Amino acid sequence: MRKWKIYFPLVSFCGSLLVICIIWGIVRGSVWNGQMEMRRLEGDESALADFTLKGKIEDSQNTWDFSIQDGKLEKNDFHMGAGMGTAYPVEQISGTWKEGELEVWSSYGTFVPAADSQVEIKDTVDLTVLKGNTHFPSDAYQEDGTLHGTTTVFDKGQAVFQLEMHASAAGGTKYRQWNYEIPTNLVYTPDKPLAEVCVKNGKDYRDTQSSELWIREAPVLVWSKERQMLYGTMTTNKYCSGSMGLYCFGPDPAEDYTSTSEEEQKMTEPFATLAEIPVSENRLVLGLEDVKEGLLLFIGEADGLTVEYYSYDGVLLGSLKQQTEKPVDGLQIQQTDWEGGRGIYVIGTSEIDDNAHYVHLFAGYWVEDGKITAVYLPESSQGDVTYGVVGKDRVLTVGSFQELWDGKAEMEEIYTLNALELRVYDVSEDSAGRLIYHGKLETDIDEDALEVLMSCETAKGRKSIQEQNSRGTTGWRRYLMVEDISGKGGETVWEEGSWYQY
Numbered sequence: 080m081r082k083w084k085i086y087f088p089l090v091s092f093c094g095s096l097l098v099i100c101i102i103w104g105i106v107r108g109s110v111w112n113g114q115m116e117m118r119r120l121e122g123d124e125s126a127l128a129d130f131t132l133k134g135k136i137e138d139s140q141n142t143w144d145f146s147i148q149d150g151k152l153e154k155n156d157f158h159m160g161a162g163m164g165t166a167y168p169v170e171q172i173s174g175t176w177k178e179g180e181l182e183v184w185s186s187y188g189t190f191v192p193a194a195d196s197q198v199e200i201k202d203t204v205d206l207t208v209l210k211g212n213t214h215f216p217s218d219a220y221q222e223d224g225t226l227h228g229t230t231t232v233f234d235k236g237q238a239v240f241q242l243e244m245h246a247s248a249a250g251g252t253k254y255r256q257w258n259y260e261i262p263t264n265l266v267y268t269p270d271k272p273l274a275e276v277c278v279k280n281g282k283d284y285r286d287t288q289s290s291e292l293w294i295r296e297a298p299v300l301v302w303s304k305e306r307q308m309l310y311g312t313m314t315t316n317k318y319c320s321g322s323m324g325l326y327c328f329g330p331d332p333a334e335d336y337t338s339t340s341e342e343e344q345k346m347t348e349p350f351a352t353l354a355e356i357p358v359s360e361n362r363l364v365l366g367l368e369d370v371k372e373g374l375l376l377f378i379g380e381a382d383g384l385t386v387e388y389y390s391y392d393g394v395l396l397g398s399l400k401q402q403t404e405k406p407v408d409g410l411q412i413q414q415t416d417w418e419g420g421r422g423i424y425v426i427g428t429s430e431i432d433d434n435a436h437y438v439h440l441f442a443g444y445w446v447e448d449g450k451i452t453a454v455y456l457p458e459s460s461q462g463d464v465t466y467g468v469v470g471k472d473r474v475l476t477v478g479s480f481q482e483l484w485d486g487k488a489e490m491e492e493i494y495t496l497n498a499l500e501l502r503v504y505d506v507s508e509d510s511a512g513r514l515i516y517h518g519k520l521e522t523d524i525d526e527d528a529l530e531v532l533m534s535c536e537t538a539k540g541r542k543s544i545q546e547q548n549s550r551g552t553t554g555w556r557r558y559l560m561v562e563d564i565s566g567k568g569g570e571t572v573w574e575e576g577s578w579y580q581y
Contacts, residue, residue, distance in 0.1 A: 114523040115145065117152045122516035124150030126503040130468055130475045133563045134499075136524060147501075152520065172309070174302040176330065179248025181302075181309070186243075188294040188313055189287060190236030190273055193266050198233045205230040208274035210290050219278045219286055228278040236273045236291075238265040238313060240298060242328060246336070253336035259328060260345040264355060265313065266321045267291070301369040306391055307332075308350075310374055312367050315358045317408070322355040323364050325376060325389065353393030365410040370421040370446045377425070379407035384427050384440055388451045397451045405429040405439050415468045418568025420447030422469030424455075443469035443506070456510040468564045472507040473515075477561060497522045497559060522559060 115136075117124070127150035136143040144156040173182040192198045204226040206213040221227060242259040267273070274290040289295070293316065300311040309328040329350035353374075356364055361381040368375040370388075373396060378385040380400075384407045388397040409428035414421060427440030443455025455467075455474045465478030477499055499520040504512030565571055 115152065115154065116521055117147065117150075118519045118521055120517040120519065122503070122514070122518075124516065124518070126150070126473070126516035127475070127501070129470060129473060129567045130503075131563075131565050131567075132477065132501075132561065134559065134561045136522065137558050137560060147520070172300050172302050174304060174307065174309075176246050176307050177248065177335065179246050179253060179336065181244060181246040181307075181330070183300060183309070184243045184245055185241070186298040186300055186311070187241050188297040189239045189241055190267060190275060190289055190291065190294060191239055191262070192231065192233040193235035193237045196233040196235035198231065201230040201232075203230060204228045204276055204278060205274075206276065208232060208290055209276060209288055210292075213288075215278055215286060215288070218284050219280055221280060226278050227280065228276065231275045231277070232272050233274075234268070234272045236267040238263045238267060238294065238297070238319075238323075240311070240313060240324075240326070242298070242300075242311070244309065244328070246330070248336055255330070255334070255336050255338065257328070257330065258345045259349065260347055261324075261326070261349055262347065263313065263324055264322045265315065265319055265358065267294070267318050268320065269318045299367045301367055301374070303369050303391065305371060308391070310353075310367070310369065310391075312356070312364060312376070314366070315364045317360045317363070319358050319363075320360075322357050324349070324352045325354040325356060325367075325374070325393070327351040327353060327391070351393070353389060353391075354395070361406070363408055365407070366412050368412060368414055368423065370414070370423070371416070372421075372446065372449055375423065375444075375446070375451070377410055377412070379410065379427070381406045383407060384410070384425070384442070386423075386444060386451065388446070388449075390449075396449050399444070399451060399453055401427075401440060401442050401453065401456065403427065403440050405437055407440055409436055413467055415470070415564065415566045416569030416571070417470060417566040420445055420471060422446075422454075422471075422474075422566065424467030424469045424474075426467075441467075443467060443474050445469060445471050447471070454506050454510060455504070455512055457504075457512055466561055466564060468566065470566055472505065474504045474506055474512060475564065476502045476504070477564065497524050499559065499561070524559065 127147065130147075132147040134145055136145070141157065143154065146153050146155055173180060175181075206226075208230060215226065219226060240259065240261040240263055242261075243256070245254070245256045247254045269291065275287055277285065277287045279285050297313040297315070298311055299314060300309060302309055308330070310326065311328060312325050313323050315323060326349040331350060356376065356378070358364060363379040364376070365379045365384075366377040368377075373391055374389045376387045376389065378387065382404075383400050383402045385398060385400045387395060390396055406429050407427040408430055411426040411428075413424045415424075423444040423446065425440070425442050425444075426438060427442075428436035428438050430436055441455075441457050441459070442453060445452045445454045454471065455469055466476065468475040468477075501516070501518050501520065502514060503516040505515050506512050563571055
């Protein structure tokens with residue numbers, strides 16, 4: 080009995096260790112074993128020499144980084160416990176200003192009744208007019224739990240551009256702020272009347288909610304690193320008329336971090352209005368890009384897409400229109416910086432219903448020395464619609480397979496389950512593009528997911544790979560993702576999440 084007492088702790092420890100090893104074996108079996116390779120289907124890998132692609136494979140537990148440079152695949156890093164993180168940005172845009180940093184703290188659109196609008200104002204808060212957008216923070220409520228304010232209903236709205244930006248330097252000891260509330264010339268006339276609910280609580284609290292949610296997301300801002308200035312406009316839809324300004328919000332180069340008495344006041348005019356863009360049901364502002372030498376404005380029309388190239392002073396340097404059979408009312412834009420210029424890749428769509436769009440326009444533009452040229456105009460997507468990197472003479476496309484994206488498709492980011500398809504086109508002589516390389520980056524992440532679940536003898540394990548990989552945010556779900564693609568000699572101008580969809 081005495082010997083048993085002596086060895087019992089050791090036996091217990093061994094038993095616990097065995098259980099831990101079994102659990103670790105199950106968990107470790109879920110870790111992707113790193114099978115990844117580049118497979119050439121046609122052409123020469125040297126066609127990839129001008130492009131650098133960075134990506135990752137990620138699940139709820141781990142992240143594996145990789146890159147393709149000079150046509151060669153490199154597995155760069157492995158992080159345990161760092162996967163599937165969610166980042167919440169605190170500002171929309173920022174840039175270096177003088178000796179400090181400037182940040183946009185908020186930008187959104189609101190409506191006020193248009194000059195010829197029929198208006199009804201109630202001295203009560205009627206949340207039923209907000210179409211479900213009824214959230215107000217706790218600060219909005221009175222001590223008795225009620226909301227005080229006004230409800231305004233009107234048939235036509237004038238868009239107002241709201242912007243707040245701050246700059247700080249020397250560890251925050253130097254500080255400036257700018258507040259804009261700019262009435263625009265944009266008139267919004269929806270099928271049903273507009274409604275605004277303004278809630279007030281004392282002198283310090285005021286919040287307005289609109290029945291039209293899209294207006295809050297309508298502003299588009301770009302920061303010019305070269306000019307150290309902020310530029311912006313608003314996207315529009317079929318209910319808009321009048322014109323929308325292309326604005327420069329400064330800051331004025333003559334300003335510095337010396338505080339002024341006007342800082343707390345809202346300015347009703349921008350630093351400069353570069354242009355007034357006519358808009359209508361068939362002429363929509365869809366996007367804005369800074370291209371180092373000026374600004375590109377994208378306008379969707381009933382029969383195509385127009386790109387207008389403006390100098391920072393508002394001079395129209397050039398305009399290109401791509402004809403289409405269908406309207407262009409939605410746009411995705413990706414920009415790439417090169418040593419000698421900027422490349423722009425766009426995908427144009429036409430809305431079919433609330434959740435479906437017809438994908439029908441693919442184009443690549445090159446901007447250099449104050450000129451814009453359409454260098455890539457393929458007849459169809461050829462399956463490469465996820466990413467496009469446009470150079471002066473070559474275009475790289477990375478994306479999903481054609482059967483996932485063929486005309487009618489939902490507008491959402493699409494990644495193949497376990498592979499990326501890469502194509503390089505020579506566009507030096509023909510804008511349709513001559514295919515000079517076609518390859519695949521292949522992994523076995525889908526097979527690993529199925530193997531793990533099968534080994535656990537679960538009911539899920541008998542389902543298809545597709546079902547395994549799409550069964551939610553928990554479990555062994557893995558993603559193959561592209562983080563960045565850059566051109567030779569250029570700086571990164573987009574990262575994960577900045578593939579813009581307007």
